[in-house]
Amino acid sequence: MNTRAPIIVIAVLAVASAAWWWSENRPPAAWSEEEILLLESLWLESLPDLPPDPTNKVADNPTAVEFGRALFFDTRFSANGGISCATCHQPERHFTDGLPKGVAIGMSNRNTPSIVGTAYSPWLYWDGRRDSQWSQALSPLEDPNEHASNRLMTIANVVEDKKYWRMYKSLFGEAAGVDTMYANIGKAIAAFERTVMPTTSRFDEYVAAVVADDHERQAALFSDDEVRGLRLFIGEANCTQCHNGPLLTNNEFHNTGLINLAGEVPDKGRILGIREVLEDPFNCEGPHNDAARKECSELAFARTGPELIGTFRTPSLRNLENTAPYGHKGQLATLADVLAHYNEAPDAMIGHNEAKPLNLSDRELAQLEAFLRTLAAPASFLPD
């Protein structure tokens, strides 16, 4: 009996390690029907047609798109003649700038958010302090740290450029009040920004293969780790609670307990943004809304109150590897940092962190990251 004991121990260990190896490395299970529905909901093919923007009568006017594109890249609309919208919203970086906080004339207060797909969002900025693309476009022009220009200079720049002035007049008619003309310029920029959209990523091709039940193509598109990462993404890791829909954002405001930027008090986020948008003269309720009947349900029913403390708008995850660093102050340098943060879900410095600790293993975090990288795909926009 005694001579057999070591053999039994070795046999048990061998079986146990084989079982462990198998459980870690066996091919991922097939997608359930429920999971397939979830995957379809994230698929770019599921993105509805861009809803009309009745607040901007030139939103889908090709001349406005062309005019807006020219304005977007024009550095004359700044105090030093060197800053355009594209200084921070660089097309090759998915319309961000690769910096923790935007740098133009000065340093902006937050990380530069992407423009891609924002035509679908009821709120703009990390704190949602604007409620349309056109009202958003106006604010950096007058921000002393960004373009440091003003509305009179902006209008003068348009009037003095023959081509711009011709396009302006064809869209909006003759000169009018300063604020009206300024709002019109924002509407032209927004017409261009409405065209900035994500494109099909490897993830979308994979979902197409899942929907078509093409296992060979699935295997060719996604590694086992990417499949496991995707399963975590739509399951255990709770990512789709906020990063849902084809743009992988709910465009709503959440506190995820990010740490303050060195030397700064914690950012109060949406609680300040909601006050600002309600007061904004260019908001949906304002006189520059072009809609015959102002339907401002987002503004009218917007949530206020202390639960907004320290909350920020969920960013889209499309092409996210090209939008580092992450967080409203660019606090997190890499995707691994972001995942480590959610895995820990520490208490928020102000307000309450809505995320709960995930307690995923390093291997699972790596799988999640592998999946997130399959979302890489450049944005499309009207080329030059």
Added chain:
Amino acid sequence: MISRGMAFLFLLLTLQSQAFAHGGVVEEDDICVIKVNYLRAHFKIYQPRVSGHEQFCEDLPAAAESVFVMEFMHDALQTMPIDFRIIRDVTGKGRFARMEDIEAIDDLDAATVFYQSATLEPDVYSVVHTFENEGDFIGIVSATNADNGEVYAAVFPFEVGFTGWGYWPLFIGILVLIQIQYLAMSGRLKRWFAKSSPAAILLAAMLLPMSQPSHAGEFIVTYTTPDGPPELNRMHSWILYVESDSGDPVEGADIEVDGGMPAHDHGLPTQPRVTEDLGDGYYRLDGVRFHMSGDWEMFVTIRSDESEETVVIPITL
């Protein structure tokens, strides 16, 4: 009879609750609360660069960037301008510093290491300060009531770069006192006291709580009775501590002690004598005995080079 250790503990708690009655920081049900008069806020301090998301209530581990956060539990604070000041602890009161001590500081600005002038913050209040040095600091939060102009304040002393011992030294001190009290009650201290060296007695005197101070002229006298509180008809010893009103110990003084009962117009049954100059302003007084219950007065006459004063110490048996 309440043991002296317990009495001291009680005194500590009383002092603390007095401080907090005027506003301070306390832990309640595991959450840290700042009380600004009757107004309360959830209080937390972060040192994000060195301790990540860890929360601190008062003492901070490092001289580093520190974010002070107040989440209001009382809506009134949302409508009051709040200012926030951090000073080096120049009061010498440490944990027991109160608003009166802050008001007594001549040059508050010189002691100030951080000041955020009054701001109205409707949501959550936060300030950030990077401590350059470790040490003892006092935070002062003031809120102004717009209705009546009254200023409410919270004062919270704290340590930056603390040892991590927390209140352990205080606990150990109390345990030592309780032990001394036990020895005194059992009479063992008395025997020890009789044969101990002046240095040991001095150490004992420094550990024992002193009486309320009695003044006369430039002298302040406090005393302790290492054998336990005076009992009727028991010969016992005192340790006197004599200091000048500037707080310096009076050393090498010539001291005479007498006493009596003013109501009965008679003196002590004994003639107590200072038998030993223990140094540092401490003197051993032997031969004290009271033979009646009631109000007594002890007359301590101190002769130094320049002056002579008699300090009257009231004592009730």
